[in-house]
Amino acid sequence: MTKAQHIDWLLSLADDALILGQRLSEWCGHAPALEEDIALSNIALDLIGQSRALLSHAGRLEGAGRDEDRLAFFRSDREYRNLLLVELPNGHFGDTIARQFFYDQFALIRYTHLAQQTFDSEVAAIATKALKEVRYHAAHSAEWMIRLGDGTELSKARIQESVDRLWPFTGECFQEHTILDAAIASGAMPDRSRAQNTWNESVGAVLNQATLTKPEGSWKQSGGRDGLHTEHLSYMLAEMQVLPRLHPEAKW
């Protein structure tokens, strides 16, 4: 992996966490129950924490004086490297849970590998901590998938619809990509097909327990890793970045 590739790879890890954390933080104060409000905020906090550590690391590696905030607030949507999945709007609680579930299962596989790889020891340290968090997130989203799937008729219909709609966005997790391929070749990322198999198995098992149908379609929406996003990301960044952009010389 070249240094530029290394940085891009770090940004892809960081951006997944930051964008999903930002999305989840929109729930704060609006969740279906107080207990769930606290749970979603906790997950958002974990994700933002992961992104900060990864962005700082990327900035240091780059050596151009960009810190976590510079990277978060002064990159355009075209420079963001996150999966399309994580930038999709929250929708209803079921949409949020399905999105989280698909991502958590992916993050679990990815962080498990990141914690063990020796290519980047700083990432290994971040991943070791993150893995504990992600295990909890994965349990949380799976428990909810099961409750919504095997709950009422209404909830089953809604969550199945969420699953079907989000499904095309899951393929991007395992898609071929120059930078990620370089990372895989360096041992920094898990083997693609093995990771995808593991993901398919664990996602299938939970959907099965949730009495839901696993979609068959193989069409993939992608582009996020190259900065080609959905229409939603630019709006999200406009909101997220407004203050630092308006007051570029200010410290907060």
Place this chain on the structure above:
Amino acid sequence: MSNQSPDWPLWEVFVRSRQGLSHKHVGSLHASDATMAIANARDVYTRRQEGVSIWVIPAEAISASSPADKDILFDPANDKVYRHPTFYKLPDEVKNM
């Protein structure tokens, strides 16, 4: 509307703050079942490293002594001071017992 199905039941939460200490009642919360209750208790009551273990118990499963019986239940122990080691005077020569 929420009145069509039963509201989430109330759970009492007990947290062990450190290995070696017993679980202590910290409060309550609502959850649909025990798994969710434990997850919620973790988020609600241990956000600041307050615990290493959690018990949740359906509030309705707790039987309590009646406060009105405080006198008959607990006062009779008042005059049984001989249950406490300090009741016994020992000669000074006995240093440790």
Place this chain on the structure above:
Amino acid sequence: MDENERGMEPYLCGESFHAMDLNQRFEDYIAADQKIEAKDWMPDEYRKTLIRQISQHAHSEIIGMLPEGNWITRAPSLKRKAILLAKVQDEAGHGLYLYSAAETLGANRDDLMDALIDGRAKYSSIFNYPTLSWADMGAIGWLVDGAAIMNQVPLCKCSYGPYARAMVRVCKEESFHQRQGFQIMLNLSEGTDEQRAMAQDSLNRWWWPSLMMFGPNDESSTHNEQSMRWKIKRFSNDELRQRFVDMTIPQVELLGLTVPDQDLKWNESTGHYEMGPIEWQEFFDVIAGNGPCNKERIAARKKAHRDGDWVREAASAYAQKMNAKATSNQTHAA
């Protein structure tokens, strides 16, 4: 009286079951600074007052999430975002501790929540003001939470055990809230001209509403006296307000800002600041539902709750299915 008490009645005949004795015992407890616990006998009025006060307090925490939640997605740094999110999350936690305390008195959280979203319940008026700039996150933490702490610290010693214990927890967590707010103000006041102006503007808007948080002047407050006697309330509105002003003005000076009160002056002989008159009409207008954001806040709360109905129902339905399964498994095993 619950089943237990009824079952034990014969043993207690002619002893302490007389209503007057119970009341006397209750009063003695209060006088001796003993805590009243959930299942202890208590006068109906004491129970009602507590449910009203605790639920209003809980509602305030929950509604209070909204004005600050408004800026989570726009926090100007990732650190600030995390702090603010953790803070607003704490408020959900505080609401939850307090609803729990109210439930020990026989109230039901869903009923309390219904009262809130139907507009029947009160909550702190301060949250009906809009948050218009990032500096408001500072001012709310510093002034609003500061005023809240002033109100709340004495409640840690309130006569009702579950409320007092919930408040101990709340107060411990609140002190981080106030500090993060002050730090935001400090950063702004040391920042660019625009940031300093933002801080001053925010102080101008939040100062009076913060002073109003202590409630009406003592002579016009309706619940004061009985609540003081029952040790549900331990200091008067005016006492706490004065304490807040005395504590806050030096901090305002440290920030290099000024409060929007031309009459404010230090009184050497009393050792207190004198403040100008409060516009109580505004306070009562906001309480009456005419604040800038009353309708929005309740609508947001109502939407969250209604949008969550199907989710809570699904979880309940799943739990019922699992219970039924467990029961039928047991039957088969036997």
